[in-house]
Amino acid sequence: MKLATLKKGGRDGTLVVVSRDLSLALEVPRIAATLQAALDDWAHAAPLLAEQYRALNGGLAEGAFAFDPAQCASPLPRAYQWADGSAYLNHVELVRRARGAEVPATFYQDPLMYQGGSDAFIGPRDDIRAREAWGVDFEAEVAVITGDVAQGSPAPACAGAIRLVLLVNDVSLRALIPEELAKGFGFFQSKPASSFSPVAVTPDELGEAWQDNKLHLPLTVTLSCEPFGCPDAGVDMAFDFSQLIAHIAKTRDVAAGSIVGSGTVSNRQGGLNGAPVHKGGVGFACIAELRMLETIETGSPRTRFMHDGDTVRIEAFGADGQSVFGAIENRLSALP
Amino acid sequence: MKLATLKKGGRDGTLVVVSRDLSLALEVPRIAATLQAALDDWAHAAPLLAEQYRALNGGLAEGAFAFDPAQCASPLPRAYQWADGSAYLNHVELVRRARGAEVPATFYQDPLMYQGGSDAFIGPRDDIRAREAWGVDFEAEVAVITGDVAQGSPAPACAGAIRLVLLVNDVSLRALIPEELAKGFGFFQSKPASSFSPVAVTPDELGEAWQDNKLHLPLTVTLSCEPFGCPDAGVDMAFDFSQLIAHIAKTRDVAAGSIVGSGTVSNRQGGLNGAPVHKGGVGFACIAELRMLETIETGSPRTRFMHDGDTVRIEAFGADGQSVFGAIENRLSALP
Numbered sequence: 001m002k003l004a005t006l007k008k009g010g011r012d013g014t015l016v017v018v019s020r021d022l023s024l025a026l027e028v029p030r031i032a033a034t035l036q037a038a039l040d041d042w043a044h045a046a047p048l049l050a051e052q053y054r055a056l057n058g059g060l061a062e063g064a065f066a067f068d069p070a071q072c073a074s075p076l077p078r079a080y081q082w083a084d085g086s087a088y089l090n091h092v093e094l095v096r097r098a099r100g101a102e103v104p105a106t107f108y109q110d111p112l113m114y115q116g117g118s119d120a121f122i123g124p125r126d127d128i129r130a131r132e133a134w135g136v137d138f139e140a141e142v143a144v145i146t147g148d149v150a151q152g153s154p155a156p157a158c159a160g161a162i163r164l165v166l167l168v169n170d171v172s173l174r175a176l177i178p179e180e181l182a183k184g185f186g187f188f189q190s191k192p193a194s195s196f197s198p199v200a201v202t203p204d205e206l207g208e209a210w211q212d213n214k215l216h217l218p219l220t221v222t223l224s225c226e227p228f229g230c231p232d233a234g235v236d237m238a239f240d241f242s243q244l245i246a247h248i249a250k251t252r253d254v255a256a257g258s259i260v261g262s263g264t265v266s267n268r269q270g271g272l273n274g275a276p277v278h279k280g281g282v283g284f285a286c287i288a289e290l291r292m293l294e295t296i297e298t299g300s301p302r303t304r305f306m307h308d309g310d311t312v313r314i315e316a317f318g319a320d321g322q323s324v325f326g327a328i329e330n331r332l333s334a335l336p
Numbered sequence: 337m338k339l340a341t342l343k344k345g346g347r348d349g350t351l352v353v354v355s356r357d358l359s360l361a362l363e364v365p366r367i368a369a370t371l372q373a374a375l376d377d378w379a380h381a382a383p384l385l386a387e388q389y390r391a392l393n394g395g396l397a398e399g400a401f402a403f404d405p406a407q408c409a410s411p412l413p414r415a416y417q418w419a420d421g422s423a424y425l426n427h428v429e430l431v432r433r434a435r436g437a438e439v440p441a442t443f444y445q446d447p448l449m450y451q452g453g454s455d456a457f458i459g460p461r462d463d464i465r466a467r468e469a470w471g472v473d474f475e476a477e478v479a480v481i482t483g484d485v486a487q488g489s490p491a492p493a494c495a496g497a498i499r500l501v502l503l504v505n506d507v508s509l510r511a512l513i514p515e516e517l518a519k520g521f522g523f524f525q526s527k528p529a530s531s532f533s534p535v536a537v538t539p540d541e542l543g544e545a546w547q548d549n550k551l552h553l554p555l556t557v558t559l560s561c562e563p564f565g566c567p568d569a570g571v572d573m574a575f576d577f578s579q580l581i582a583h584i585a586k587t588r589d590v591a592a593g594s595i596v597g598s599g600t601v602s603n604r605q606g607g608l609n610g611a612p613v614h615k616g617g618v619g620f621a622c623i624a625e626l627r628m629l630e631t632i633e634t635g636s637p638r639t640r641f642m643h644d645g646d647t648v649r650i651e652a653f654g655a656d657g658q659s660v661f662g663a664i665e666n667r668l669s670a671l672p
Contacts, residue, residue, distance in 0.1 A: 011376055011591075040347055078416045078591055080455035086521075106519070114521040115451040117584075119416035119591035129487060130587060151465060152671070173587060183442070185422075185450040186522020192588040248453075251466060251509060252528040255347075255414055255455035335488070 001053035003164065004199045004326075005035050005073045007123065012036055013073040017049055018199050019056045022326055025067035026056050035075050035200070039256045042147055042163060046202075069198035069326045074121040075166060076145065076257060082118035082194065083248050084141070084170060084261035085111050087239040088231075091266040091289060094273050098292035111239045111247045114186050116170075116194065118259065124198045124326065127333035128171055128306075135174030136306040136332050139264040140219045140285035140314040142233045143168045144241045145200060149254035158245035159213050161254075165206060167197035167219065168261055169314055169328045174288055174305060196259075197314070198326035209318060213240035217316045217324065219265050221285050224310050228290075229283030231267040231274075233316070264289070285314075308334035337389035339500065340535045340662075341371050341409045343459065348372055349409040353385055354535050355392045358662055361403035362392050371411050371536070375592045378483055378499060382538075405662045410457040410532035411502060412481065412593060418454035418530065419584050420477070420506060420597035421447050423575040424567075427602040427625060430609050434628035447575045447583045450522050452506075452530065454595065460534040460662065463669035464507055464642075471510030472642040472668050475600040476555045476621035476650040478569045479504045480577045481536060485590035494581035495549050497590075501542060503533035503555065504597050505650055505664045510624055510641060532595075533650070534662035545654060549576035553652045553660065555601050557621050560646050564626075565619030567603040567610075569652070600625070621650075644670035 002020065005013035006027075012034040016025040031048045032038035038045040055061040086092055089107060096103050122128065130136045145164040149157070176190035203210045209217050216234030221227075239247075244260050265285045267274060275281025276290055284290045291301030306312070315327040338356065341349035342363075348370040352361040367384045368374035374381040391397040422428060425443060432439050458464070466472045481500040485493070512526035539546045545553050552570030557563075575583075580596050601621045603610060611617025612626055620626045627637035642648070651663040 080414045080416060081453060083453075083524075104519070106515070112519055112521055113524050115453055115524060117417060117419075117451055117588060118454075119594050120589045134587070176587070179442075181520055183440070183448055184517055184522075185448055186520075188419075188449050188451060189583070189587045247525070251470070251512070251525045252453060253456045258455050 001050050001205060002199045002201050003035060003049070003075060004067070005075050005077060006071050007073045009033065011078060013077050017052045017056055018067050021322060022067055022199065024056055024061070024064045026052055026061045026064045028052055036257050039145065039147065039163060042256065070125050072125070072198040073123045074196035075164070075200040076121070076259065078120055079118040079257055079259050080255055081258035082116040082261070083113055083258065084116050084263060085113045085239065085244045086263035087111060087237045087244065088263055088266040089238045090236055090268045090273055091264045094266070094289050094292040097273065098295045108238065111244055113244065113247055116187070116191050120193055122193045122195045122330070124195055124328045126195060127331050129333050129335055130173060130192060131335045132307060134176055137172045137174050137287045138306070138312040138314070138330070139170040139172055140221045141168040141170055141262045141264055142215045143196065143259050143261040146245055146254055146258045146260060147256045149245055149249045151249055151251065151253045153246060153249045155242040155246040158249065159242035161245065162203055162213065162241055164200040165203055165210065165215060166200040167314055167316060167325050167328060169195045169312060169330055170261060170264070171195070171330070172286070172288070195328055195330055197328050201325060206324070213242045215316070217318065218282070219285055220315045220317065221283070222313045227277045227283065229277060229285050231265045231282050231285055233262065233265045235267050237262060306332040308332055337386050337541060338535045338537050339371060339385065339411060340403070341411050341413060342407050343409045345369070347414060349413050353388045353392055354403050357658060358403055358535065360392055360397070360400045362388055362397045362400045364388055372593050375481065375483065375499060378592065405534035406461050408461070408534040409459045411500070411536040412457070412595065414456055415454040415593055415595050416591055417594035418452040418597070419449055419594065420452050420599060421449045421575065421580045422599035423447060423573050423580065424599055424602040425574045426572055426604045426609060427600045430602070430625050430628040433609065434631045444574065447580055449580065449583055452523070452527050456529055458529045458531045458666070460531055460664045462531060463667050465669050465671055466509060466528060467671045468643060470512055473508045473510050473623045474642070474648040474650070474666070475506040475508055476557045477504040477506050477597045477600055478551045479532065479595050479597040482581055482590055482594045482596060483592045485581055485585045487585055487587065487589045489582060489585045491578040491582040494585060495578035497581065498539055498549065498577055500536040501539055501546065501551060502536040503650055503652060503661050503664055505531045505648060505666055506597060506600070507531070507666070508622070508624070531664055531666055533664050537661060542660070549578045551652070553654065554618070555621055556651045556653065557619070558649045563613045563619065565613060565621050567601045567618050567621055569598065569601045571603050573598060642668040644668055
């Protein structure tokens with residue numbers, strides 16, 4: 001089934017069931033007022049929501065109305081956890097190669113993750129409010145929303161706790177990153193509010209596109225309507241979502257409603273660390289990677305980060321050509 | 337006023353108003369079922385809660401019952417944000433001196449903060465579940481819970497968003513830290529679930545102990561009933577809570593219910609990086625600092641990290657000798 005959250009009814013918005021083709025929505029206040037409430041009591045809520053989903057797809061849901069992604073908040077407008085991995089090692093390799101450094105061997109055995117802010121996500125169609133000088137970049141990623149996971153759960157048990165799949169724009173302020181990471185405690189100001197796809201989808205809904213705890217679909221990324229990349233999220237993901245969740249759960253319980261990200265989707269494309277779209281490659285899911293490739297090839301980056309008014313669009317299309325999660329569209333509204 | 341959360345009624349527990357002397361509690365379902373609900377609508381809820389607080393202190397609250405900290409969850413059993421600073425630079429200086437390194441100059445101008453996990457805190461009297469080999473340590477800290485803060489708010493505006501003050505035990509797994517920080521993305525597995533004092537207190541309730549956005553009280557720390565430290569939280573705090581909140585808000589909005597920590601309270605005690613209790617000093621608020629001092633003085637640490645069954649107790653007493661926030665008491669229940 002497909003779920004979304006409308007920007008009405010309070011800080012957590014209003015949960016709606018969305019039809020498979022994203023044309024219709026239905027409020028379900030008798031089942032759960034918010035997505036977090038549904039996740040808190042998933043065993044009870046999920047079958048009831050699935051029933052409404054079937055009715056909606058069959059044209060039998062009373063009270064259904066046209067679904068408008070522009071009215072959506074992120075599926076969880078605020079969450080108790082946003083933990084983002086870096087599972088596509090091509091991204092890491094590019095960063096390191098651009099500055100002439102090696103990737104540590106441990107990166108291939110143990111997931112790299114950071115804890116992100118989760119108290120106030122922007123919506124799928126909201127503006128990014130940041131200064132151009134901060135080096136505003138997007139990162140197109142896949143994420144999952146979990147149920148409860150007990151401390152110490154191994155990866156196979158964690159796979160069973162994957163409730164929903166969605167897309168993310170993990171907004172990154174590149175100019176703030178070097179100084180922040182040099183302080184040794186990880187990202188903070190350099191990772192402002194992320195945004196998520198309008199629709200979150202259960203794994204069963206994805207059919208063959210969900211295998212081995214990975215999403216096997218390309219992410220279509222455009223920057224101000226120009227193609228920027230379409231790397232396949234099922235390719236070159238070194239750690240699947242069950243392994244990322246197990247990484248979190250090693251030393252603590254993980255609570256229902258935790259959002260776990262894949263890191264920037266990035267394909268090696270024959271071991272060359274990728275190629276841009278204008279050279280016939282699948283391109284990239286963030287500007288930084290293209291700039292790193294440019295640095296490796298010519299000694300310096302050419303492509304600029306986002307300017308005021310630039311819009312990034314992130315979407316995934318199923319085998320039937322339909323948008324699976326709806327599109328993230330974030331415009332940079334530059335601060336003075 | 338003083339507020340706490342009982343472990344009943346669901347994932348967010350049940351909000352109670354607690355009397356000044358911590359002897360009585362009162363449920364307030366008509367005002368707010370949970371602390372997060374009160375914070376979401378503070379302008380409305382706070383005056384009503386304050387009215388109940390006055391009645392409770394005056395012995396006039398119908399339905400009051402004996403307050404038992406052992407029945408408490410952390411005031412926010414799960415939160416949308418836990419951002420921890422490192423505002424007592426003596427802690428940082430000790431770490432660096434122990435390994436012969438300098439403290440970067442920027443550390444004195446710009447707060448160091450990390451994003452912690454906030455989806456499943458342990459309660460003030462819950463066990464820490466971890467392996468001894470992970471190097472289990474406590475960190476006694478002060479924290480505040482905020483209201484909404486708009487992106488870009490300067491420190492004075494952030495001061496006005498401080499809703500509640502409480503104590504924290506920021507549990508740290510010292511043996512996991514070096515490898516994790518070496519990966520460059522900050523703490524993750526090395527910072528498991530923190531616990532908070534049973535009671536959270538409004539700044540006005542603290543009287544003279546709350547000045548300049550700092551708590552001016554010693555934190556009394558014992559390890560298995562032995563005095564370990566009593567550093568003053570009002571001394572050597574390089575960045576006050578308004579500055580820490582402003583640091584978070586630089587690039588994003590901060591939502592009501594965000595918890596912001598001070599970092600391990602640590603006093604310089606005459607510029608010597610402190611002295612242990614058994615040498616007449618005020619001691620330390622974490623084992624690591626004592627070990628670092630031992631390393632500086634003798635070349636290697638002598639004091640061990642927590643062993644199975646060890647209990648850390650963290651408390652603050654007011655000028656009247658009464659416990660202000662109740663005591664955190666976490667026992668290590670070692671995993672095999």
